[in-house]
Amino acid sequence: MNQRKAPTKEFELLDHYRDKGLFRKSDIITATIIIALIIVSVVFISNREQGASVEIYYAGELKRAYSLNQDRTITIAEKGYNEIVIKDGEVYMRKADCENQICVKTPSIKYTGQRIVCAPNGIVIIIRGKSELDGITGGANAS
Amino acid sequence: MRAKKLTLAALLLAVSMIVGIIENLIPPVIPMLPYIKIGLSNMVIIVTIVLLDYKYALAVIALKSIFVPIFVGNPVMILYSLPSSIASTALSSLLIYSKKLGIPSVSMLSAITHNILQLCVAAIMTNYLVFGYLPYFIIIGSVSGFLTGVISYITIKYLPKNLLPR
Numbered sequence: 001m002n003q004r005k006a007p008t009k010e011f012e013l014l015d016h017y018r019d020k021g022l023f024r025k026s027d028i029i030t031a032t033i034i035i036a037l038i039i040v041s042v043v044f045i046s047n048r049e050q051g052a053s054v055e056i057y058y059a060g061e062l063k064r065a066y067s068l069n070q071d072r073t074i075t076i077a078e079k080g081y082n083e084i085v086i087k088d089g090e091v092y093m094r095k096a097d098c099e100n101q102i103c104v105k106t107p108s109i110k111y112t113g114q115r116i117v118c119a120p121n122g123i124v125i126i127i128r129g130k131s132e133l134d135g136i137t138g139g140a141n142a143s
Numbered sequence: 144m145r146a147k148k149l150t151l152a153a154l155l156l157a158v159s160m161i162v163g164i165i166e167n168l169i170p171p172v173i174p175m176l177p178y179i180k181i182g183l184s185n186m187v188i189i190v191t192i193v194l195l196d197y198k199y200a201l202a203v204i205a206l207k208s209i210f211v212p213i214f215v216g217n218p219v220m221i222l223y224s225l226p227s228s229i230a231s232t233a234l235s236s237l238l239i240y241s242k243k244l245g246i247p248s249v250s251m252l253s254a255i256t257h258n259i260l261q262l263c264v265a266a267i268m269t270n271y272l273v274f275g276y277l278p279y280f281i282i283i284g285s286v287s288g289f290l291t292g293v294i295s296y297i298t299i300k301y302l303p304k305n306l307l308p309r
Contacts, residue, residue: 011307013193016242017299023245030248034255034285041278100217105171113275119268120219126275 048111051127054091056084059122068110068127080121091125093118147308152191152199156206159187163211179279182254182287188232189239189250189295194307197236204232222268227260246299250292255284 056064058078066072068089076082082103083095092108098120106116112129162183171179184207191200208228212220235253238244244252258280265273 011304013196013239013242014299014304014307017193017239017246017296020245022247022293022296026243027245027248030244030252034251037255037281038285041281044278045282099219115273115275117265117273119265122268124273 048113049129050089051110051112051114052130053128054086055126055128057124057126060124065128076121076123078122080118082118082121082123084125091116091127093125096121096123144308148195148199151308152195152203155187155191155195155199156203159184159203159207160211160214162187163207164214167211167215167217179283182257182284182291184228185231185250185254185257185288186291186295186298188253189235189246189292190298192232192236192239193299194302197232197240200232200236201229204228223261223264226264227257230260231257245292246296247289247292250295251285251288254288254291255281258284 051068053065053067055062056066056074056076058076063076063078064074066074066086068086068091071087072085073094074084074086076084081095081097082093085092085094087108090108090110093103093106093116096103096118098118100120103116103118103123109116109125109127112127114127116125117123166180166183184204187207188200188204191203205225205228208224209221212218212224231253234256235249238249238252239246259277262273262277262280
């Protein structure tokens with residue numbers, strides 16, 4: 001009999017999860033936590049406004065800042081080569097010599113807080129709002 | 144029986160690598176967030192923990208996280224995939240062994256952990272400017288974690304037992 005008991009123990013987890021349904025009472029706790037997280041996230045995402053300026057960071061340091069009102073092309077040659085375009089109040093990465101090209105595939109951004117990241121070259125582009133523009137021109141760190 | 148277990152583990156590793164490579168081939172699910180992937184290998188991990196045990200699951204996910212980036216030609220991805228995959232597998236193992244939660248809950252928590260850890264790696268590499276993605280990652284992690292959790296549950300529930308090593 002002992003010999004036969006070993007294999008059933010082998011499937012202890014499997015049998016347990018087969019017997020129980022898809023959800024249980026204790027899942028309410030997880031559901032509450034996750035729903036709370038989702039609500040907070042949605043509030044963060046929907047709370048966006050048209051951006052006023054764009055900041056370009058290299059290796060975590062603010063390198064340049066431009067207004068979104070003026071169309072221009074910016075080239076960055078730090079660790080790699082990146083070509084950033086500001087056009088009609090939107091920003092996108094036109095060229096990058098990184099291998100994954102995720103930054104180039106990212107659609108153009110225009111709302112406050114949106115960003116384009118080129119991780120291999122250490123470049124981050126962030127849109128800032130009107131309220132933060134004074135902070136940048138005043139030399140304060142607006143991050 | 145050991146050989147049969149090993150065969151099943153190898154089979155599961157193959158499945159997780161195939162879904163991992165397919166995930167890299169299809170275009171991003173949401174064009175605005177090109178970093179997001181569905182996390183199909185999450186299903187394989189949960190199934191591995193339940194059918195075999197946590198040691199096999201850790202081995203499967205570690206090998207998958209190393210081989211998939213090499214096979215798709217982007218070895219830098221190992222830095223992102225390996226730590227977060229191992230941590231989320233460890234969390235799933237703990238939760239599954241505790242037998243307190245349903246499979247979809249486990250899967251959602253594991254997906255969210257995976258996403259947050261991956262953001263932390265990205266934060267170290269680009270110096271803390273990536274946390275703006277966090278809300279998106281939490282929402283997408285919960286949705287995809289829920290779906291993969293339901294699929295894992297169906298797999299666990301209806302997989303014929305005579306296919307398993309005994």
